Amino acid sequence: MDDLKRRLLQRIIRTMPTQMLKTTLSKWARLNIEQQESLDFTQPKFLLTDQLLALCGESGLGVKHITELEMIYIIDNPNQRLWHAYQLLEAGDDAHSVEVTNFKEQFKVHLTELIRHVSIKIKKHTDEAVWIRIAWGDRSSRPNHLKPTYVVHHLQTPYVFVTNLTSKTMPLLSQALVMATRYSSMKDANLSGRNLSAVRDLLMKQFQQVFPSKHLQPLGKKNQINSNPQIEREQDEQSETRLQIACEAFGGGTLPELQKAIYTLETKLKDNTNKIMTEREQPFRCVVTFKSTNILESLRHSAMTGIASTPVTPMLSSISQKGRNHFLITDKGPGPQRKL
Amino acid sequence: MDRHTSVARTPVSSVVVQRRSKSHRLSYRSNVGTMSHLGYTPGFSKRRLTTSRLAPKHSRITEVNPEQLALLVREWQLSYVTPLYRFRHGQLKSYSRQLAAFMVSEQQQGVAAEVGLESALKVSFTLVAGMAQTEEEANTVFIQIHSKPPFSAPDDPQKLLWSGWLTSVGGNPDYLRSLPEDFVCLPLFCSGGTEGLTALVKAWFQQTFDCCFGPLEINSVNLQWLAALWTDCHARSSIKQLKLVWSLPAEPPLEVTYTVHPQDAWELWRSIRQPGERGGEEEEDGSVGLEEVACFIKGLKSHFYRHFRVELSAGRLTQVSTALGSAKHGGRLKISNSSYMITTLTLLTECALLKMPI
Structure with a gap:
């Protein structure tokens, strides 16, 4: 047990910048002020871990408390993980009346019924989100606290965000969530990203959307000095049209930060100059990934500069319009969505 | 092979070999329309560069020797290097000692601070057989720099600090033949290790064999x-x-x-x-x-x-x-399968020859 405590603490401290560690420890409030002040943050981290471990021993703090510390840190810094979005389907009549205490209780009951060795910690965060930390065990082994799954759910919404989940534990989580929230099923929303709030904003459409309009509104800044008014006007109009189209496709203003969009293509290769491939029965299998620090902004910029032709294909505009970044494309239209 | 004949236009006999003057040497580039190669559009010169290559054949190397395996392990940073003056394949042992001594002395001058040379160094130059494609082509040379921690037992494993190799695979034979006698052409330099160590190795080569290095990008x-x-x-x-x-x-x-x-x-x-035009199924x-x-x-x-x-x-x-x-x-290369490495290296040797500034 002591070894687990050490490894858990080591892992938390290693990932945390020292300044962050200070504030997180005071938020945690398991150590008294004197203990907190006795910590020497200038020493190497492995020594700091030893000191902290000794203090935990002094105050009789166990694994349970240390996972709490981890949770506080993760809630404050969610963007170091990859978050997958899921959507709850078919709300029951009483889905709207689920509140935190009830949800907590129900979730715990259902999950422990499904799997005996599991450790669950639930915390309600200020912004109405419920954070769940789950350490999974299996039939014979105790819960593994070193590889916990985190789940974020905003009550009264059909969205769930999950990080670090395996295909083995997926059905268990899905079932417990569905029962606790009074929905009937949960499906993969085909959206993932490192920035939790961006993933949430995209799914809940909380970004500036631009709708088609016949009268172009000047979205961009106009040039003040016109050397040749006519040419300038024409160029301005063209670039304004492109800007409008790009914003209609991807959204205006600052866009949610997504790092990737992945397309699995299973479509026929049609090429006028290549008879053999065009006549081939089988689809041409490939995977295309767009990567950037913010793909929506990169794609919008590409549409504005002409790297992406306008009108923008639905393949790309679906990212913001459908809130997805994983696509399976076949010749029979979008592929079947995986149900859980 | 008509496109190479003009290499002989400058009589080799007229080239006076002088240590400091390289301008006499034939340029590989001067004979080929580089623009057509780099610009990807047919150049005005009829002598366009490689528009056709042999399809990769399963390597002639029947058995991969352990030295060749060493070329597979890691990702290499590529550079080109101009022909080496008075490089002798028979003196690899002596080069090993010289390079080790050079590195230690540079370190003592404080030039090579922070490259991890605190402990004693062991440098080894070895030959990699079976890479050269023709008689004219020089054998590949593989260099390793190991460190010996100060208090280690003689049979403790040594830590590999740096490795690299100089090679020429399928270089244009006419060009190779046109080089003055005392020059050895191994135009492709692959290095793996810290930049500081790579710079030191390059500096030693420059000093010892009057050559120069440059980055090799793969366009x-x-x-x-x-x-x-x-x-x-x-x-x-x-x-x-x-x-x-x-x-x-x-x-x-x-x-x-x-x-x-x-x-x-x-x-x-x-x-x-x-x-x-390729005659049925026999395109091997x-x-x-x-x-x-x-x-x-x-x-x-x-x-x-x-x-x-x-x-x-x-x-x-x-x-x-x-x-x-x-x-x-950016010029990084990893070879994961020895069977077709000759094809890959032939292409890169050609790139290196083209990149040479002379």
Whole structure:
């Protein structure tokens, strides 16, 4: 047990910048002020871990408390993980009346019924989100606290965000969530990203959307000095049209930060100059990934500069319009969505 | 082979070998229309560079020797190096000592601070057999720098600090023959280790063999060549996947990774290779043409455009990788399968020869 405590603490401290560690420890409030002040943050981290471990021993703090510390840190810094979005389907009549205490209780009951060795910690965060930390065990082994799954759910919404989940534990989580929230099923929303709030904003459409309009509104800044008014006007109009189209496709203003969009293509290769491939029965299998620090902004910029032709294909505009970044494309239209 | 004949225009006998003057030497570039190669459009010169290459054959090396295996392990940073003056393959032992001494003395002068030379160094130069393609071609030289921790027992494993090699595979024989006697041409330099150590090794070579180094980037055309040549191998040795990476000038920069199923990539390649002139199924020794390579990439790009309406040509091809190896625009290379490494290295040797400033 002591070894687990050490490894858990080591892992938390290693990932945390020292300044962050200070504030997180005071938020945690398991150590008294004197203990907190006795910590020497200038020493190497492995020594700091030893000191902290000794203090935990002094105050009789166990694994349970240390996972709490981890949770506080993760809630404050969610963007170091990859978050997958899921959507709850078919709300029951009483889905709207689920509140935190009830949800907590129900979730715990259902999950422990499904799997005996599991450790669950639930915390309600200020912004109405419920954070769940789950350490999974299996039939014979105790819960593994070193590889916990985190789940974020905003009550009264059909969205769930999950990080670090395996295909083995997926059905268990899905079932417990569905029962606790009074929905009937949960499906993969085909959206993932490192920035939790961006993933949430995209799914809940909380970004500036631009709708088609016949009268172009000047979205961009106009040039003040016109050397040749006519040419300038024409160029301005063209670039304004492109800007409008790009914003209609991807959204205006600052866009949610997504790092990737992945397309699995299973479509026929049609090429006028290549008879053999065009006549081939089988689809041409490939995977295309767009990567950037913010793909929506990169794609919008590409549409504005002409790297992406306008009108923008639905393949790309679906990212913001459908809130997805994983696509399976076949010749029979979008592929079947995986149900859980 | 008409395109190489003019190499002989300057009589070799008239070249006075002088240590400090290299301008007498023949330039590889002066004889070929580089523009056509780099610019990818037919140049005005009739003597265009490689528009056709031999299809990759399973390597002639029947058994891979352990020295060759050493070339496979890691990713290498590529440079070109001009011919080495008075390099002797018979003196590798002495070079090992000299380079070790050089590194220690540089360290003592404080030049090479922080390259991890606190402990004693062991440098070894070894020959890698079976790489040279012709009689004229010099043998590949492999260099390793190990550190000996101060208090270690004699049989403790040594830590490999740096490794690198100089090679020439399938270099133009006419060019090689035209070099004055005292020069050894190993134009492709692959290094693996910290930049500080690489710089030291280069400095020693420069001092000792009066040569110079420069970065070797793998341009888009050559990356396309590799994509096609590697795909061509699929029938004999699975390439697992064909992965191409483009970087597009959007704001923020956009990277597109295009990963193709190996079988489909190969079938696309075959469909382009099919038309006539190659005599039925016996293309084993056939050649691959530049227009076929271009056609292959065009096929991939148009499939992409049909779906995304994004112009890949607006960006730059930066990386190609398959199970046989990977190559990046910045001049990084990894060879993962020895069977087809000769093909890859022949192409890179040619790039290095072209890059030489003389």
